[in-house]
Amino acid sequence: MAATINKKSAILLLKDGTVFYGHAFGKIGTTTGEICFNTGMTGYQEVFTDPSYYGQILIMNNVHVGNYGVKAVDVESDGVKVKGIIGRNLEEKYSRFMADESLQQYFEQQNVVAIDDVDTRALVAHVRIQGAMNCIISSEITDLEVLKAELDKVPSMDGLELASVVSTKEAYFAGDPDSKIRVAVLDYGIKKNILNCLVERGAYVKVHNAKTSFEELESFSPNGYFISNGPGDPAPMDYAVKTIKQILALDKPLFGICLGHQLLALANDIPTFKMHHGHRGLNHPVKNVISGKSEITTQNHGFGVNPDAVRASADVEITHLNLNDDSIEGIRMKTKPAFSVQYHPEATPGPHDSRYLFDEFIASIVKN
The missing domain is CATH 3.50.30.20 (Carbamoyl-phosphate synthase small subunit, N-terminal domain)
Structure with a gap:
């Protein structure tokens, strides 16, 4: 039956x-x-x-x-x-x-x-x-x-700020307190395995609420910053863009994933847009235009970075492109140690093709 x-x-x-x-x-x-x-x-x-x-x-x-x-x-x-x-x-x-x-x-x-x-x-x-x-x-x-x-009562995702809703209420730590690699994390909806990937590479991290002030972030004495993934529309997140601009002025290494990628773009006056139906899965092909290699990536996003604005920017260059629709999958600043990707290199679930990005971030902190 x-x-x-x-x-x-x-x-x-x-x-x-x-x-x-x-x-x-x-x-x-x-x-x-x-x-x-x-x-x-x-x-x-x-x-x-x-x-x-x-x-x-x-x-x-x-x-x-x-x-x-x-x-x-x-x-x-x-x-x-x-x-x-x-x-x-x-x-x-x-x-x-x-x-x-x-x-x-x-x-x-x-x-x-x-x-x-x-x-x-x-x-x-x-x-x-x-x-x-x-x-x-x-x-x-x-x-x-x-x-x-x-x-009819449900608001549109377009213009909806949700990152502060899912962010941690209280700051917390992960990793070895004696480590010389200290990373301040802005939590806009971070995934646990992102923190695991940072800690596995020797970082001591402090995870902060989304609306933590720049001054409080700096009180941790970090030598690198991480801007996390998260839900909702990045466009109304003026508080986050302001903080990221202050971080960029320090010339400290900065790494952003997904929503963090979009916020780094906004901090460089590159607008974002709501996608038709987004990218969500474990099988999205992305080309690293710097190395020429392709990666199979895990993705989860309904907003993207404006391609024309990225290409017109004097301060930002494209590092990764989506091979399905040519959307912007990665950027880096030309004069600062800041970069981001639209996909999820921590990849749980999914492939590990992109874990090298965490290695590059830690290496930039050690070098800096």
Whole structure:
């Protein structure tokens, strides 16, 4: 007998009026956010806990999600950050002997509303054509007019500042306090493995709240700065751009990832823009135009850096390009030890092709 017979019905409604019907998974309830999709075939737990997904409802492209269960250490933050999950087969049963619990149990504990049995291939094709938009999932409301009214209340991701929402409330440390390599980290939604990659290379890091003043950052006596990934639109983050400009004036090494990449661009008067449907997955090809080598990269972003403005800049040069759409994947300043990439070199889940960027950052600190 099919397992779905005893499942509660659920509805997915998109802002353009498109409706998908499925079955409830995780917590029974209602959730809203901007719809997006991830093309990765594995690493679902790391994806769900990535703070860059805050405010978004995620379509998982892989047909089976949850089949290897959940393990406590496989997280990138203190909990699930996505607003909801859409899947074709969200699996309650799992076959990984190391797992702690099922995806269903995990979602219930984390209050995650999800919808199962959706034709995700058709849904992803629709989003690729129509673009990212807000949506609502409900396993408790069946009236489409009521769902439409709730969906109308959801703000657009364009212009939405979310980094300060997910940032750490209190500063904390990682690494060896006696290390001569001290890195001040601005947390706009940082992933745990980024810190691991810095600490593994000998850095002692202090992770600061997103709105920490420049003066407080300097009180740590760092000899390098890291600007993290995170959710939302970078354009309204004037507080962050101001701080980054102050950091750049010091001529200390600076490394930015994802949102940090966009903020470094803004600090150089290069605008950002909202992408049609973004880049999210473990398989995006990127060319390092300095070395001529290509990398397979992990990505998660819905905003990008204006290509024409980068090419017109007298202070910034392009270091990496996306081989799928020629978007800007990396920049560096010509007169300062500051650089950034749009993708995730820490890559959990995903390939390790880009870990050399952490080596280059640490080397620049030692050299400086």
